[in-house]
Amino acid sequence: MRLGGYTGKIARVNLTRDEVKVEDLRWEWVPHYIGGKGLGFKYLYEELKPKIDPLSPENKLIFMTGPFSGTVVPAAGKYVIVTKSPRTNTILDTYFGGFFGARLKFAGFDAIIVEGRAKKPVYISISDGEIKMKSAEHLWGKGAFYTISAIKEDEGDAKTSVLAIGPAGENMVKLSSITADVIWNAGRGGAGAVMGSKNLKAIAVKGEGKFPIANEEELRKVVRELTEKSLLTESNIWAKTDGTPIIVDMSHTAGVLPTRYFGSGVFEYHDKINTDVVKAHLVEVRACYACPLACKRLVKVGDKIMKAPEYETLGTAGSNCGVGDFEAVTEFNNICGDLGIDTISTANTIALIMELYEAGIVKKDMLDGIEAHFGSREALLKLAEKIGRNEGIGKILSNGTRAVIQKFGVEAEKYACDVKGMEIPAYEPRGTWGMALAYSTSDRGACHLRAWAVAYDAFGKLPPRSFKEKPALVKRLEDLNSVKWSMIVCDFWLINYDEMAALLTPIWGKPVKPEELELAGERIWNLGRLFNIREGFSRKDDKLPPKFFKQPLKGGPTDGAKVSEEEFEKALDEYYTLRGWDNNGIPKEETLKRLGLTK
């Protein structure tokens, strides 16, 4: 059955065969997986052979929009890339903001599926239904920023969106990211390396076409109502338009701001990197497609106009590296965007090096002469540059925490702060046990966006250093977000199932029940789990770094805090039970049956 909200077309690009096929969307999957994360997971699960090398031509890159993309639904400007992660070997969904998603639909496609490997560097150019492969040999080795502007110029249209990798992705380093239209990034999970492995430098898209919406008049009515009642409300902190940097002070106050490689939850220079500092450097505000929140900020540092860092970058390259210097963190952020590396993972890998340096384990001569003290602006910037260019010591660091542990032969037990090989974001789990559970159960390794439980404990009313109610909370948020990321709605809209159903109904043109969506969320989460299980994952991987169990935090309201390992394991048991999974984290047959996931 065809539904409104989709172009109904998928562009399948096989780079090995230099071949483009336009095929129909698998309509039978749509009611069950919606779009975005859900449909992306379904395509990848069905099409990928188990246990392939993520950097081989067998891996696929799925660029997927949702039913809200390109419509008047606000705060729905994002789009997703789904692939097998070269960092974690799990399934990966990683998101951009901006215009690419809307424009892909205007160009006539719900998704692009990229397969194989090109013989020489190419970029894909999509323009109003037409798909071409173009040479990117002249762009190979160039930064993402240059690449994006060069392609925009060649495509000759101010309304072209371009996503591109930098040298890091080309070198297939595991910290690599993808940059879109200069200011947006899909950071986590190494999707940039997958692009690089395919010799795919960039994708450009423009379009002016339409796609059907069942009842546009009714949709406008719902949008009008919900924008006022649910999105732009007094209680939604994101409606104040300051964006994520407001979290710096919240985290510091709650004692969950990672500081000096997860040594403390408070940072004495938090007010040098907080939202007020962003404001005092502001030169431009930008918004995603159809978004009234307009959270992106450009700032001027010295003579350079750059994107302002998001909270996760301020809390990792700032406090976690001990660098209380907004200008340095902004410069770091800019290097990451241009060279194409994930800010969270890069900053935390540098923070680890700083800890090893302070401990005397790593010396200056092992770091190409860099003195990597905590707080060193120079170390932060020079190491980021080396990581992004995969040069010198950067060749090790560019593959993250696990590579550093291996190289310097230090105990992972004592130093490594990652889950499933992915570095921890900027919420100190010893001060928010909700996040401890969220990190460990996340499908793509340590991630704050599957279940932002910190809002309910350290920033909310639940006791932060307890697992009480957390398993149910984490499950509920994971399911809800699976639906949100399938639609695709921004994190900044605290939307519920009723509201999503109300929006989807006039788009699809058939009544959508909130409980159907809730079930879809659970289905999508379980499908991701099935993918990971097929790759060999189970309870043994739903781990928290031992440091969080053993080493107490120092200073502030979380002074002395650790996570109780015993209680963590119990919480995991409870979480598995709530999910209908066995004690090893494998979904039971009855669960799969209930979700329609049995073959």
Added chain:
Amino acid sequence: MRLGGYTGKIARVNLTRDEVKVEDLRWEWVPHYIGGKGLGFKYLYEELKPKIDPLSPENKLIFMTGPFSGTVVPAAGKYVIVTKSPRTNTILDTYFGGFFGARLKFAGFDAIIVEGRAKKPVYISISDGEIKMKSAEHLWGKGAFYTISAIKEDEGDAKTSVLAIGPAGENMVKLSSITADVIWNAGRGGAGAVMGSKNLKAIAVKGEGKFPIANEEELRKVVRELTEKSLLTESNIWAKTDGTPIIVDMSHTAGVLPTRYFGSGVFEYHDKINTDVVKAHLVEVRACYACPLACKRLVKVGDKIMKAPEYETLGTAGSNCGVGDFEAVTEFNNICGDLGIDTISTANTIALIMELYEAGIVKKDMLDGIEAHFGSREALLKLAEKIGRNEGIGKILSNGTRAVIQKFGVEAEKYACDVKGMEIPAYEPRGTWGMALAYSTSDRGACHLRAWAVAYDAFGKLPPRSFKEKPALVKRLEDLNSVKWSMIVCDFWLINYDEMAALLTPIWGKPVKPEELELAGERIWNLGRLFNIREGFSRKDDKLPPKFFKQPLKGGPTDGAKVSEEEFEKALDEYYTLRGWDNNGIPKEETLKRLGLTK
């Protein structure tokens, strides 16, 4: 004395002689006139011969920035054009939002002064200190949108700002405006016709340079503090980022929404043109340089992405033409932006035609076959197009209310709603006597931006249908705004003298006292008055249209309302007294002496 915040250079372009001179800023004027409106007025007052024809080569166009332009001061992205108005023959300052002002300073200039008349159509290209005249013959006759994108492409830089006139300005019609970077407009007063009279199609500017700021660190500190305490506050309605369309419901509720050519203060279809409707069509949010408010909205209507109309357009092309149709008003707004005509004056001229049509005075055959009923979407759009292109009946209408009165020989007394030849904005003066006084005393003819008194009476606590306290209020706001528009701070920041002094101090690098600024405001206002007096203006011109004294409003909370003529005249007396002007509205010698305005 040189002060921080300025490049110190003025680009003087003489089109007759095809000559560019770069000269020093008149530093001796800066402490007294600051920048923007103030300095622009001073240059024009000193350089222009009295009583010249505004459309002759003797008129000048001054594009002026302020000391905040291009700095981190928020909500200061505007810049001003000062010239002698071909609509009113008064002095004119008319403002744009966007990036042009900041970029002009980065290019090395505080101002551009354009003189003379080019032999053939040209545009001025300014790039990092270099100024060139380029042919615009290929662009003559083209719309502003096409012109802007063609020049941007030629100048080859995404960071080029372009302002341009459409066919209306070329034809020197009096309703003409100037459009910048597609979405910003300097609408009022006919500056587009002055550009057209000079054969100047456009100006392009780009730059990456610096200008000195005395104490950048201290400036950031003040910006940080004031952004939080004064700009982005709970009580500042503009900080909610919805922009001006929120006024539609406020005006309707207060009975001051002009409806069917100033026939009523309430509009039964107000909820078809209010801010909620804008939201339900939103596709993109834009901000001026360094502005966290991000008030500009792009909307999608049918397949077209267009700028959302501002309140003044919704209240004139919408309610005042009886058109309760957001899509039609947006389309109208788009036509005005592209052809280069002022939305307020154009819509009110059409509303007048609609009233004359309904009264049977003007017939279909006199309007090129258009049936101009109130509420006709078709009449609104077709007449706007004819005005913008100066075709058919548009040849009359394109010169506004006075031209219509003259053409159809109807009594101005009964029909004309203008002050000094400029059409009335979207606050019905019979419901806000504060605005009645503000319109009549405004330096550039009927204007809502000299003293937005409606905020204090119809939307505030003062009795709206009384002149009590209004003369002092109007004077206070006119002076304050004279300083704001000299800095140049956006209307959306309800900033006071103390705050402006706190910002200017670290920029200038010398202590600025609030009372100095207050005096500067009064000085600037009086200088505008002196210009107008030199042109022959006096009390006889500080008039309100007789309709507002004689014809009562119909319906809503302002049913039956008129302005008392006797009380209006008394209020004007009081205003003159407060200003230190004589009974004829001429500044007394002692006043000029106090303000340092005697020769």
